[in-house]
Each structure stands twice: as C-alpha cells, then as structure tokens.
Amino acid sequence: MSGKIRHFYEFSDFRLDAENPSLWLNDRLVSVPPKALEMLTLLVRHHDAVVSREELLETVWRDTFVEEGNINYTVSLLRKTLGEKVKGELQFIQTVPKRGYRFIADVREVVESEADEKATTPNLIADSSDAIPAGEPKPQIRWHLLGIFLLGLSLTTSFAFWWKVDERGGLAGLSVAERNVRSVAILPLKTLGEREINESLSLGLADSLISRLGSLNRFAVRPLNAVKAYADDNDPLTFGKELKVDAILEGTLQTIDSRLRLNMRLLDVRDGAQLWQGSFDETKTDIFQLQDALSLQVTESLTSKLNQQERALLTKHDTENREAFHSYSRGRAFLEIRNIEKAIPEFQLAIRLDPNYALAYTGLADAYSAHALFTSSANAEFYNQARALAEKALTLDPHLSEAHTALGRVRYLHDWDWAGAEKSFRRALELNPNNVKAHQFYSRLLATLERTQEALAAAHKARELDPRSADLAIPLSAILIKRGEFDEALKVVTAAIEMDKDYRMAHRCVGTIYLLKGEYAKVIELGNQHFPNPKETDFAWASMLATAYHRVGQENKATQMRKHLTGLAATDLKALYYLAMHFSELGHADEAFAALQKCFELREERMIWTKDEWRLASLRDDPRFRELVQKMNLAR
Structure with missing residues (x-):
C-alpha cells in the first residue's frame, strides 16, 4: 500500500519541510518566524527564478497590509538565519535590483513516502509463530525487559530534548512551540507623532490585548500597571528581564491622516530571538478590527491551536463605539497614575457615549472606590456608587472579571460582607487568573x-x-x-x-x-525627614510621632503632635482611626473606644484590620473590644 508522499528541499546542510513548514540544520530544528518561513519556502520552490517583491507581498502577506520595508527586514532575517555569507559572497538569497530576489543555492528536491519510512522500521516484536518449531513451547515474552527498554528509550528522548534545549544558549534550536513561552508582557506602543493623542490609544490597545490574552489562562500576562513605565529609550529585552517574562511584545504606533499604522514584533527575552513580526494599517474607524487581528496573530504565534471559545475571547468587543473606547482608555490611564479627578469624567463620558459599555461602568466603580479610600470625609456615598456601578456592569456582562473584582472590593472594604467578597474575588480569578x-x-x-x-x-x-x-x-x-x-x-x-x-x-x-x-528614635528621625514642619505632618505620621515622643519621654512634643492629630481627626475619619491607635498605646481605653465606635458607625475601611492591629493590643482583653469584633463578624 502506498503511503502519503512528502516533499522536502535540501540545500547545503539544510532541509526544508514544505508539508509541515519547518527548517532543519542537519538534525536540529531552526527557529524561524512564520512569515520568514513562508518567504523561504516560496524562494526555494522557485529556485534560480526571480520572485518579484509584488509576488512576495501577495503570497506571504496576502491578508495584511504591510510596507515594503517588511520584505527587506525578512530577507535580512533569513540571511542571518542561514549564515548567508562565506568569504563575503552570497550563497543563498540574491537581490536582483528593481526585480526581486532569487534563491541561488543548489536545491535537491526529495520525495519520501511515509509507508517507505515505516517499512524501514524494524519490527521489535516479531511473529513468534514463524520462529518457533511446532511442538516446542513458546517462550514467555519478558515484559520486564521490554519495560526496561521502553524506560531507557524515554530517558534517552528526554535527555535528547534537554541537550537540544541546552546547546547554544538553551533555545537556539527550538521552534516557537518548543520554547514553552509561559509568561508575556505587552508593552505600550511607542508613539510616532501626535504624541499626546496617541499615548492614550497606545495604553488602550495594550490594556485590551493584556485583558484578552490574560483571559485565555494559557500565559501569565503582566498587567498594564507593570508595563506602563516602559519608555521610548528603554531596551525591550532588558525591560522584559525586569518583568521576569519569557516573551515581550513591542512596537510603534503612528497616525497618518485618518489611518493607524502599527509595526509589531514579539521577542523571546531569554535569547533575544524574534518569534513573530507583523504590520497593520487600518483606518481610525477600524480600531476594533485592528484589535481583533492583533490579538489573534500574537496568540497564534505563541500557541499551536485555538479553540472556538478562545477565539471568541480574543475577539470580544466591550464596545462598538470608537469614541467611547478612547474615552475609557484615557480614564484608565489617569486612574493608573492615581489622578482620580481626571479619570472620573472620562469614564462618565464613555458611559454616555455607550450606555451598554460594561467595562466603563467598572472603571468608574474603581475610580469611586479609590476616591473613597483617599477622601477625608465619610466614604459611604462613594462606595454606594461604586457598588451600583459594578452591579450594573455585571448586568451587562456577567463574565467580566474586572466587574467582579470591583464588586468584591466594595463588599470587602465597606460592606464587611466577607462571604460575598470572597465569592466575587474567586469568580474574578476563575474568569481571568491574571x-x-x-x-x-x-x-x-x-x-x-x-x-x-x-x-x-x-x-x-x-x-x-x-x-x-x-x-x-x-x-x-x-x-x-x-x-x-x-x-x-x-x-x-x-x-x-x-x-x-x-x-x-x-x-x-x-x-x-x-x-x-520599639525603635522610637528611628521613627522620630524618619518623621522629621518627611515633615520638617510639624504642622504639616499627615495623620499617620502624627500618630506614630505622638507615641514615639511619649515613649522616649519628650512629653511636650508628644502633646504638640497629639493636638495636631486631634485637630485632623475632627474632620478626617481616617485620622480618627489613627488617633484611636495612639490612645490605645497611651492606655486611654475609653478615648480609644469612643474613636473606634465612631469609625465603626461610619464604616471606616481601616476597621477591617482592627482585630489583629498590634497598636490596639492593649484593648484586646476589654469586653468592648470583643463586642466590636463580633459586630463586624470577625469573632473567633
């Protein structure tokens, strides 16, 4: 029976498998990006003939608009991969000016049948009926010896793989799939021209891609907060090592008239190899089509196959409104740098532009929760708004991990609904482990x-x-x-x-x-460094300094700092909690409980640490302390 016919092309010490695209140097698999491998296959198949630049664009980049510079780059990459020059002379790819490229090495086409390959494979367990004379007992198959043989074969294979991984720095001979990329960082794109306009778009595209890849649970994907510090003068590989990732995606973003132009490349941080590169040119109105293409191509460059559910996650659109997307991206960028006042109106605008934009409701919920954390007054209003917004987001999209996190945050910090908060956080992590x-x-x-x-x-x-x-x-x-x-x-x-x-x-x-x-002198030293003017001391340091001065016997300064803290606590609930801790350290239990009771009634979020707060240790044996802990459902 004839088997499947396979075609190979051999040149120099290389073998090119055209059926299962791969390049081998002797018995070592050479890592070549997919587009470069397509170009090499096209050139080799037409060896000694000129392949025009137009044919390369139409064949290799048939589904993508790219600049001709991509051809030059890919040819250069192939020449480097093949070890092109010997004594200064080209031996593989020749440039034919104004026409294209020609593969000039001697090429041998090899045709093999899988059946032929199988026929040459020895039959390790022969048919015993042909070997044993009739009437003689058949010997028992020594299964334990066979097991030892198979175990040895397995160990040999494992050692061969280890040897393959270890040579030439560890990864040089491996395909992308064999590199086992388990962690990725998506860098904000470097902006070319219209910097202020493009920066928020750059962060928005990075944030979207991070969220999409993270939801697959195939890779550990660094969050936007980790990569936002990437600057134009940073080296991506060095930055990737700081982030402790296997691979890093970087590129440039440029707006030309009404078009967006992106040039991207995916690098292996461990050895600097380029795993993929691509260019995209879309109108500004096709931003979502751009997101889909980018998400799919990047992910497909890292993994062999995507199922239907994964493709749906990678092409999920949180909104179809371009302006709403841009407004949300600006809001998220402001929130990342803790500029809450500018973040809130951007999220509000995104919601007005698209009332069904669940992610925008989540962003606004996060902003209100952050506002509550840093406000000096009672925070119930902000947390109530955050809860309502998170619940609205979940009504629109029950599978939005960020919305479950936003709701869990309110349930934890303000509602003190421990079971509900845990349910929200666990669901968020089920949907996106990153x-x-x-x-x-x-x-x-x-x-x-x-x-x-x-x-x-x-x-x-x-x-x-x-x-x-x-x-x-x-x-x-x-x-x-x-x-x-x-x-x-x-x-x-x-x-x-x-x-x-x-x-x-x-x-x-x-x-x-x-x-x-108990290093009170150090506390005083640090406090004075941060606040040379005692009247400007914030509530946290005022509380610590008041206690430290008291412990070292500087009562005048302790009293001065206590008065300052008491003044802050009159209008700032957070300062009141720190005043309660100071009273506890003084042994003034009644004053401490009075302050804690007010914090409890107004649900100051720092109350969640009360049970095990070291600075409240003197109160723990007091029945009032146990009663307070029980009211918060934190009793042992």
Whole structure:
C-alpha cells in the first residue's frame, strides 16, 4: 500500500519541510518566524527564478497590509538565519535590483513516502509463530525487559530534548512551540507623532490585548500597571528581564491622516530571538478590527491551536463605539497614575457615549472606590456608587472579571460582607487568573479572615504577575506584620521604595514597623525627614510621632503632635482611626473606644484590620473590644 508522499528541499546542510513548514540544520530544528518561513519556502520552490517583491507581498502577506520595508527586514532575517555569507559572497538569497530576489543555492528536491519510512522500521516484536518449531513451547515474552527498554528509550528522548534545549544558549534550536513561552508582557506602543493623542490609544490597545490574552489562562500576562513605565529609550529585552517574562511584545504606533499604522514584533527575552513580526494599517474607524487581528496573530504565534471559545475571547468587543473606547482608555490611564479627578469624567463620558459599555461602568466603580479610600470625609456615598456601578456592569456582562473584582472590593472594604467578597474575588480569578487586582484584594480579605497561609499565597501570586509594582508590597507587608515578621516586612517595603521613592504608603509602613519594633528614635528621625514642619505632618505620621515622643519621654512634643492629630481627626475619619491607635498605646481605653465606635458607625475601611492591629493590643482583653469584633463578624 502506498503511503502519503512528502516533499522536502535540501540545500547545503539544510532541509526544508514544505508539508509541515519547518527548517532543519542537519538534525536540529531552526527557529524561524512564520512569515520568514513562508518567504523561504516560496524562494526555494522557485529556485534560480526571480520572485518579484509584488509576488512576495501577495503570497506571504496576502491578508495584511504591510510596507515594503517588511520584505527587506525578512530577507535580512533569513540571511542571518542561514549564515548567508562565506568569504563575503552570497550563497543563498540574491537581490536582483528593481526585480526581486532569487534563491541561488543548489536545491535537491526529495520525495519520501511515509509507508517507505515505516517499512524501514524494524519490527521489535516479531511473529513468534514463524520462529518457533511446532511442538516446542513458546517462550514467555519478558515484559520486564521490554519495560526496561521502553524506560531507557524515554530517558534517552528526554535527555535528547534537554541537550537540544541546552546547546547554544538553551533555545537556539527550538521552534516557537518548543520554547514553552509561559509568561508575556505587552508593552505600550511607542508613539510616532501626535504624541499626546496617541499615548492614550497606545495604553488602550495594550490594556485590551493584556485583558484578552490574560483571559485565555494559557500565559501569565503582566498587567498594564507593570508595563506602563516602559519608555521610548528603554531596551525591550532588558525591560522584559525586569518583568521576569519569557516573551515581550513591542512596537510603534503612528497616525497618518485618518489611518493607524502599527509595526509589531514579539521577542523571546531569554535569547533575544524574534518569534513573530507583523504590520497593520487600518483606518481610525477600524480600531476594533485592528484589535481583533492583533490579538489573534500574537496568540497564534505563541500557541499551536485555538479553540472556538478562545477565539471568541480574543475577539470580544466591550464596545462598538470608537469614541467611547478612547474615552475609557484615557480614564484608565489617569486612574493608573492615581489622578482620580481626571479619570472620573472620562469614564462618565464613555458611559454616555455607550450606555451598554460594561467595562466603563467598572472603571468608574474603581475610580469611586479609590476616591473613597483617599477622601477625608465619610466614604459611604462613594462606595454606594461604586457598588451600583459594578452591579450594573455585571448586568451587562456577567463574565467580566474586572466587574467582579470591583464588586468584591466594595463588599470587602465597606460592606464587611466577607462571604460575598470572597465569592466575587474567586469568580474574578476563575474568569481571568491574571487579574492582579483580584489577587491583591483577595489576599487582604484572607488575611482579615486569619487564613494567613492562603493570604500569603495570593499576595505572592499578585507580585509574581506584577514584579515591578510598589503597590503590592503593602498588602504583603501587612500580612507579615500581622504574623510578627517585622524584619521580613521591612525588606519588602524597602524594596518597594527602591522602585518608587515617593510612595507615601511604603514610607508610612516603614515608620510603623520601626514603631512596633520599639525603635522610637528611628521613627522620630524618619518623621522629621518627611515633615520638617510639624504642622504639616499627615495623620499617620502624627500618630506614630505622638507615641514615639511619649515613649522616649519628650512629653511636650508628644502633646504638640497629639493636638495636631486631634485637630485632623475632627474632620478626617481616617485620622480618627489613627488617633484611636495612639490612645490605645497611651492606655486611654475609653478615648480609644469612643474613636473606634465612631469609625465603626461610619464604616471606616481601616476597621477591617482592627482585630489583629498590634497598636490596639492593649484593648484586646476589654469586653468592648470583643463586642466590636463580633459586630463586624470577625469573632473567633
């Protein structure tokens, strides 16, 4: 019976498999991007004939509009891959001026039948009836020996794969699929011209692609917060190593009249190899078509096959309104830099432009929750608005991970609905395991519920997904402080300050750790560094300094700082909670409980840490403390 016929092309020490596109150097698979492999196959099939640039564009890039510069780039890449020049002379691809390219190496076409290949394979277990004379007992097959043989074969194969991975820096001989890319960073596109206009679009495209790839649960995808610091003068491979990813997508964005032009490339951070490159040219009105094409091509360059559900996730449109998308992107960009005042009107505009834009409702919910966290007055109004917006988003799209996170955040910080919050965070992570915010707030919830090991696992997962985030140091350090691991907590926040030297929360956390360690002189030193004018001291440092001055016997300064803190607490609920902690450290239980009761009634979000707050330790044996904890459903 004849088998399937397969065609190969051999030239020099290379073999090109045209049926299952791949290039081999002797017995080693050579990594070649898909478009470069298509070009090589076309040139080799027409060897000694000139292939025009027009034919290359129509055949290799038939579904994509690209510049002719892509041809030059791909030819250069092929020449480098083939080790083109020997003694300065071309031996594979020749440029024919004004006409195209010609493959000039000697090519041998090889035709093989799969049946022929099988026929040459020895039959390891022969038909015993032909070998054993009649009347003689048939020997038993020694299955244990066969098992040993198969185990040895398996180990040999594994060793061969390891050897293949290890040679030439580890990855040079592997195809994209064999490289086992498990983590990816999508960088904001470098903008060419109209910088201010294009920057929000660049972030919007990156955010959309991050969300789409993250929802597949095939790769760990770094969040927008991790990549937004990427600047035009950064080296993408160096930045990728800082992000601890296997692959990184970078490119440029340019607007020309009414068109958007993107040039993209996907790089393996581990050895610098280019895994894919593509160019896109669309009208500004086709932004969603651009998102779909980009999402599919990038993902297909990393994985062998996508199922129907995955394709649907990659081409999901949160809105069909281009202006609403741009407004949402601007709002998200403002929110990422904590500019809440500018973020809110952008999200509101996106909702007016498209009342069914679930993601815009989620963005506005996040903005109101952030506003509540930083406001000096009662925060119920902002949290109520955030809850309503998150619920509206889920009505429009029940499968939106970000909306479940937004709702869980309100349930945790304001409603103190621990079961409801956990349900929301778990659902968010089911829908998108790369949702860093969900991991972050889930870790805080688990710590509140005294499920410390789970809390640490969630906190470490968040930091694994976003290793450059200073923000993520705070929940992790809070868990470590809760466990009494002050030195470890100090290492975490010190590293955060190295990433963001102006991060106030991290500096506060350092002061808190030194206060809990009893190093009051250090607290005073740091407080005076941050606030040379005592009258400008914020509530957190005022609370710590008042206690530190009291502990070292500087009562005049302690009293001065306490009065300053009391003045802040008259209008700021957050300052009132810090005043309660200071009263506890003074042993003034009645004043401390009066402040905590008011914080409880107005649902100050810092109350969620009350049960295990070290600075409230003197109150724990008081029946009023147990009653307060029970009211919050946090009793043991």
